[in-house]
Amino acid sequence: xxxxxxxxxxxxxxxxxxxxxxxxxxxxxxxxxxxxxxxxxxxxxxxxxxxxxxxxxxxxxxxxxxxxxxxxxxxxxxxxxxxxxxxxxxxxxxxxxxxxxxxxxxxxxxxxxxxxxxxxxxxxxxxxxxxxxxxxxxxxxxxxxxxxxxxxxxxxxxxxxxxxxxxxxxxxxxxxxxxxxxxxxxxxxxxxxxxxxxxxxxxxxxxxxxxxxxxxxxxxxxxxxxxxxxxxxxxxxxxxx
Numbered sequence: 001x002x003x004x005x006x007x008x009x010x011x012x013x014x015x016x017x018x019x020x021x022x023x024x025x026x027x028x029x030x031x032x033x034x035x036x037x038x039x040x041x042x043x044x045x046x047x048x049x050x051x052x053x054x055x056x057x058x059x060x061x062x063x064x065x066x067x068x069x070x071x072x073x074x075x076x077x078x079x080x081x082x083x084x085x086x087x088x089x090x091x092x093x094x095x096x097x098x099x100x101x102x103x104x105x106x107x108x109x110x111x112x113x114x115x116x117x118x119x120x121x122x123x124x125x126x127x128x129x130x131x132x133x134x135x136x137x138x139x140x141x142x143x144x145x146x147x148x149x150x151x152x153x154x155x156x157x158x159x160x161x162x163x164x165x166x167x168x169x170x171x172x173x174x175x176x177x178x179x180x181x182x183x184x185x186x187x188x189x190x191x192x193x194x195x196x197x198x199x200x201x202x203x204x205x206x207x208x209x210x211x212x213x214x215x216x217x218x219x220x221x222x223x224x225x226x227x228x229x230x231x232x233x234x235x236x237x238x239x240x241x
Contacts, residue, residue: 092133
């Protein structure tokens with residue numbers, strides 16, 4: 001059973017003001033000037049891509065054989081700052097990008113998503129090497145990283161943008177997601193309410209959201225919420241960037 005969060009980003013922002021430790025980014029009250037977001041991506045028909053060698057040769061064979069395959073998983077577990085901090089520490093995860101999925105507005109901004117009017121969920125898009133970490137293992141971490149039994153809420157963060165969601169890129173991911181719900185239901189006293197749906201356009205969040213915990217580990221929200229979560233799980237120490 002996972003304890004729900006009791007501190008919202010807005011609450012910690014106010015604490016930071018009093019303590020003189022205002023975070024650079026703390027929910028709808030954020031004052032930082034947003035940088036341009038990266039280009040949106042749409043789901044591909046496959047989840048694994050191998051980089052081909054256009055002119056194979058004996059000398060090039062070892063490098064080609066060692067080339068990593070890449071697959072993509074997209075999860076919503078509430079605050080993407082928290083989720084990103086968990087998944088980027090896992091061996092086999094190549095990249096984690098915070099962003100938005102599941103809404104009806106193109107090029108959504110953080111402030112728009114915070115209103116709950118765009119239909120988007122805060123998500124992380126995880127690029128991983130399936131030879132090193134499987135999709136099922138990522139799903140296991142998905143259920144460790146948040147409380148999937150609270151509808152449209154994680155602790156004090158409330159709204160449809162904080163819903164528990166698995167966005168699937170193909171039938172295999174959908175079947176794995178539903179199997180994972182069945183597998184993990186005994187871990188929780190209440191029914192799992194995780195949404196399982198097809199992946200749609202992924203809109204990367206503004207640049208100041210990316211690698212948030214790495215860049216702002218001493219900010220009030222990171223110290224009050226994210227650091228204790230990482231200690232409780234616990235998750236490995238991430239490789240240096």
